[in-house]
Amino acid sequence: MxxxxxxxxxxxxxxxxxxxxxxxxxxxxxxxxxxxxxxxxxxxxxxxxxxxxxxxxxxxxxxxxxxxxxxxxxxxxxxxxxxxxxxxxxxxxxxxxxxxxxxxxWHHLDTDVMVWYYETGPSVEIMRSIKDLRLALEPEATARAAARCTDEDIAAIRSAYEEMVSTIGDINTNADADLRFHTAIFGATHNMIYSQLIDLIAVGIYANRTLSGHEDVAEGQKRALPFHKAILDAIAARDADAALLASRRLLDSWLVNYRDF
Incomplete structure (x- = not known):
C-alpha cells in the first residue's frame, strides 16, 4: 500500500x-x-x-x-x-x-487519528474494526433514514446520487458526491450522533481514492452505482427493510477488497 x-x-x-x-x-x-x-x-x-x-x-x-x-x-x-x-x-x-x-x-473516531492510521499503514486490527463497525452501523442508519426521511432529505440524497452518475471518470469529484450521498443518509436519520459518525465513512472514501490506482478507483465507483441507486430507491419508497438490504449489498461489494481482514 x-x-x-x-x-x-x-x-x-x-x-x-x-x-x-x-x-x-x-x-x-x-x-x-x-x-x-x-x-x-x-x-x-x-x-x-x-x-x-x-x-x-x-x-x-x-x-x-x-x-x-x-x-x-x-x-x-x-x-x-x-x-x-x-x-x-x-x-x-x-x-x-x-x-x-x-x-x-485512543479516540479512534477522531478524524486525525483515523488519518494517521491510514498514513502509517493501517494494521489488520484497525481494518477489521472499521469493517465490523461499518457492517453494524451503515445498514441500520440507512433503514432509519428510510423510516424517518423528509422530502428534503430524499432530494439531497437524490442530488448526490445524480452527481455520482454524471462524474464517473472524475474520481475526486465522484468521491466528493459519494460522501455527500452518505452524509445525506446519515442526516436523514435525524439522530445527531449518527450524523457525526459520518467521519468514519469519509476517511474510508478518501483513503480508497488516495491509496489505490486511478483506474481501479474509477472502475470501483462505476461498479458501485447500481448499489447506490438501490439505496436511493428504497429510501424514496420509505421501505426500511429494502434500504437495509441495499446497504448491506453495497458494503458487501466494497468489502470484497478486504476479505483478508
Missing part, C-alpha cells in the same frame, strides 16, 4: 514537514489544521505514535530533547502534548513525563 509521504524542511526550524496525500482531506475535515509549526508537529508526533515508532507504554522524549530535535519552542511542544492527550494518545504526568497510553484509550 503506497502512502506517498514526502518530507521537506520547515522554515526556521528542524521540523520536517511531511507532505501526504491526505493533506487536502485534513485541511477540509481534520480537527488540527496542517499549517504552522504547531500543526505539523502535532501530526508528526501523532503519526509516530499511531505508527508504532513510539509504542504503547513508551515515555516520549522530554522537552529539552524535543527542542533540540525539532528546533521548536517549549510552548509549542506543551500545547501539542495537550492536544494529543485530548485525543487519548498520551497521558502527561508531572516529574514523570508523557507516556503513550494503551490503544483502547
Amino acid at each position: 503506497k502512502h506517498g509521504l514526502d518530507a521537506v524542511p520547515a522554515p526556521e526550524s528542524k521540523l520536517i514537514i511531511t507532505q501526504s496525500p491526505f493533506d487536502a482531506f485534513v485541511r477540509k475535515y481534520g480537527t488540527i489544521p496542517r499549517r504552522g509549526v504547531f500543526g505539523y508537529f502535532v501530526h508528526e508526533l501523532g503519526r509516530r505514535i499511531v505508527g508504532g515508532r513510539y509504542p504503547v507504554g513508551t515515555t516520549l522524549p522530554n522537552e529539552p530533547d524535543l527542542v533540540e530535535q525539532f528546533g521548536i519552542s517549549r510552548t509549542v511542544i506543551r500545547e501539542a502534548m495537550k492536544c494529543l492527550a485530548g485525543k487519548g494518545l498520551v497521558e502527561i504526568k508531572t516529574r514523570v513525563g508523557t507516556r503513550v497510553k494503551e490503544r483502547s484509550n
Whole structure:
C-alpha cells in the first residue's frame, strides 16, 4: 500500500514537514489544521505514535530533547502534548513525563487519528474494526433514514446520487458526491450522533481514492452505482427493510477488497 509521504524542511526550524496525500482531506475535515509549526508537529508526533515508532507504554522524549530535535519552542511542544492527550494518545504526568497510553484509550473516531492510521499503514486490527463497525452501523442508519426521511432529505440524497452518475471518470469529484450521498443518509436519520459518525465513512472514501490506482478507483465507483441507486430507491419508497438490504449489498461489494481482514 503506497502512502506517498514526502518530507521537506520547515522554515526556521528542524521540523520536517511531511507532505501526504491526505493533506487536502485534513485541511477540509481534520480537527488540527496542517499549517504552522504547531500543526505539523502535532501530526508528526501523532503519526509516530499511531505508527508504532513510539509504542504503547513508551515515555516520549522530554522537552529539552524535543527542542533540540525539532528546533521548536517549549510552548509549542506543551500545547501539542495537550492536544494529543485530548485525543487519548498520551497521558502527561508531572516529574514523570508523557507516556503513550494503551490503544483502547485512543479516540479512534477522531478524524486525525483515523488519518494517521491510514498514513502509517493501517494494521489488520484497525481494518477489521472499521469493517465490523461499518457492517453494524451503515445498514441500520440507512433503514432509519428510510423510516424517518423528509422530502428534503430524499432530494439531497437524490442530488448526490445524480452527481455520482454524471462524474464517473472524475474520481475526486465522484468521491466528493459519494460522501455527500452518505452524509445525506446519515442526516436523514435525524439522530445527531449518527450524523457525526459520518467521519468514519469519509476517511474510508478518501483513503480508497488516495491509496489505490486511478483506474481501479474509477472502475470501483462505476461498479458501485447500481448499489447506490438501490439505496436511493428504497429510501424514496420509505421501505426500511429494502434500504437495509441495499446497504448491506453495497458494503458487501466494497468489502470484497478486504476479505483478508
